[in-house]
Amino acid sequence: MNSSRLSLSALALALGLCVLPFSANAALPLAVDGQEMPSLAxxxxxxxxxxxxxxxxxxxxxxxxxxxxxxxxxxxxxxxxxxxxxxxxxxxxxxxxxxxxxxxxxxxxxxxxxxxxxxxxxxxxxxxxxxxxxxxxxxxxxxxxxxxxxxxxxxxxxxxxxxxxxxxxxxxxxxxxxxxxxxxxxxxxxxxxxxxxxxxxxxxxxxxxxxxxxxxxxxxxxxxxxxxxxxxxxxxxxxxxxxxxxxxxxxxxxxxxxxxxxVRRGVLGVMGGELTADLAKAFGYDKQNGAFVSQVMPGSAADKAGIKAGDIIISIDGNVIHSFGELRAKVATKGAGKQVALGLIRDGKEQTVQVTLKQSEESDAPAQSLHPALEGAKLENRKDANISGVEVSDVASRSPAAAIGLRKGDVIIGVNRMKIDNLSQLAKVMKKRSDVLALNIIRGNSSLYLVLR
Missing domain, CATH: 2.40.10.120 (Thrombin, subunit H)
Incomplete structure (x- = not known):
């Protein structure tokens, strides 16, 4: 029996099919015992x-x-x-x-x-x-x-x-x-x-x-x-x-x-790490899937929901959590304002808490998605308590944003005399796309307007 016949025989056996004799010149069968050959096609x-x-x-x-x-x-x-x-x-x-x-x-x-x-x-x-x-x-x-x-x-x-x-x-x-x-x-x-x-x-x-x-x-x-x-x-x-x-x-x-x-990234407001076998045993848990909570931020979504340091989060909306990294990724992508059900182990007992996620302060947005003239600028929420707005954290050389006069460090505080406190507000105003958009900019100690057409 030649090698090609052996290969086909092995494949057919692996698939639970009946092996039929054939010659090298014969056409391969489209069906075996009345059933079509398995295919992803x-x-x-x-x-x-x-x-x-x-x-x-x-x-x-x-x-x-x-x-x-x-x-x-x-x-x-x-x-x-x-x-x-x-x-x-x-x-x-x-x-x-x-x-x-x-x-x-x-x-x-x-x-x-x-x-x-x-x-x-x-x-x-x-x-x-x-x-x-x-x-x-x-x-x-x-x-x-x-x-x-x-x-x-x-x-x-x-x-x-x-x-x-x-x-x-x-x-x-x-x-x-x-x-x-x-x-x-x-x-x-x-x-x-x-x-x-x-x-x-x-x-x-x-x-x-x-x-x-x-x-x-x-x-x-x-x-x-x-x-x-x-x-x-x-x-x-x-x-x-x-x-x-x-x-x-x-x-x-x-x-x-x-x-x-x-992306309005969701935040739970906990710090922690991966669950080891020794850590799980110490906290009365006989499995190793989950995320260990070592600290809860005061005033955070987790704090308001009653989550405590020492809790082991084992599920989100009924789906198993394998690691702290998985918990972080799922919470972040669920989005701010979403309510999620977290299953957790506390003192060896399982319980469920409802949490309404807060918005991350690290939100940023691609500037070109707001307006073509802003392409090349990186925008993020201003973190300085003295000035609320959208900060230009970087401007690419020779980009459209650079051409209109935008500079690194500028803070956008308004559009067409409408006050802007964050990226979400800026996105809403920019979506209206009036013929002329005037950005109110704080640059150092000066206030100026940049006009987008």
Whole structure:
């Protein structure tokens, strides 16, 4: 028996099929014992049109400090740093979440600093996309395209995933074009990898390579269970350890971006760490899943809900919490103002508390999503109690924001004579998009207006 016949026999046996004799020149059977050969093709025919290829181009600004000895020779007017613009191009993947509105989800790092974003559909159409919003900490970005006959993917409840569930990855590895690989869910709630600030990854052994970022991880029903975001391997190659952002996390973040133009990050107000076996035993808990609370901030959401130091948080809205990192990521992406049910262990007994999350003071927003003229500026809520407003923490050289006169350190306190205290208020006013927007700026000890048209 030749090697090809042995291989087919082994596959058929593994699938519990009857092995039929055949010659090397005979066509392979489409069915065995009246049943179709198992295949992922039917579900992929439905889902793959919802996965797109993304190509971006732009210019990245780099800053290099000029040595002091040059300042000695050329005088004090020599700038302290040299600014350079370097063109770049990159490839990635994306997933259509809403066919009617043209919403496409991808990774933040795929479209970061892009001046032009092109989306290529499976049918070959190439579309120009605009960025609606992004969240660097969780590595997601929401794009929008305009086209007819788009296909969207349905989001699964990723909290119901189990280790061992089948997973299919779809993306654009190495720019080869749409590619499909399969595997299983290898682990859940992965954190502490220092890949992103908020980590609650699905780990999979489905082959994920460079260019798969932003692509889909789906289940056998064709539902999106995650957005592929990172790999663990040498030189960006696959070694069977890939990571995806869970679908529920994606849903919460995109809902906030669509509604508010920014992510309103939720805060519980606790400090703590991972639960070890010794720590769990000391506090009367016989398992090792959970997040240990070492401190509760006075006046925080946790404080008002009655959470205490020494509590072990084991679930959120009925879903098991595996680690403190997972708790932090889920709370942050639920959003400010959301009420969640936290299951906890106190004195060896289980109880549930209702918590209304507060808003993080570390909120920031992509300036270009507020107005094209603000592109290149980084905005964040002012933390100085003396001045409330939106601070410009950075301005890219030669950017639209720099062209209108915006500078690092400026504080936006009003728009068209309307007082602005934070990013949320600024986003609401900017959405009205009147013909002329006058930003009231505090710069040092001066007050001035910058006009956007």
């Amino acid at each position: 039917p579900v992929l025919e439905i889902v793959t049109p919802a996965v797109v290829n993304i190509s971006v181009s732009g210019k990245k600004v780099t800053k290099e400090a000029i040595p002091e000895q040059f300042r000695f020779f050329f005088g004090p007017n020599l700038p302290s740093e040299q600014v350079q613009e370097r063109p770049f191009q990159a490839l990635g993947s994306g997933v259509i979440l809403d066919a009617a509105k043209g919403y496409v989800i991808t990774n933040f790092h795929v479209v970061d600093a892009a001046d032009e974003i092109k989306v290529t559909l499976k049918d070959g159409r190439e579309l120009t996309a605009k960025k609606i919003g992004e969240d660097q900490q969780s590595d997601i970005a929401l794009l929008q395209v305009k086209a007819d006959k788009l296909t969207a993917v349905k989001l699964a409840d990723s909290d119901k995933l189990r280790v061992g569930d089948f997973a299919i990855a779809i993306g654009n590895p190495f720019g080869l074009g749409q590619t499909v690989t399969s595997g299983i869910v290898s682990a859940l709630g992965r954190s502490g990898l220092n890949i992103e600030n908020l980590e609650n990854f699905i780990q999979t052994d489905a082959a994920i390579n460079s260019g798969n970022s932003g692509g889909a991880l789906i289940n056998l029903r064709g539902e999106l269970i995650g957005i592929n975001t990172a790999i663990l391997g040498p030189n960006g190659g696959n070694i069977g350890i890939g990571f995806a952002i869970p679908a529920n996390m994606v849903r919460d973040l995109t809902d906030q971006i669509i509604k508010y133009g920014e």
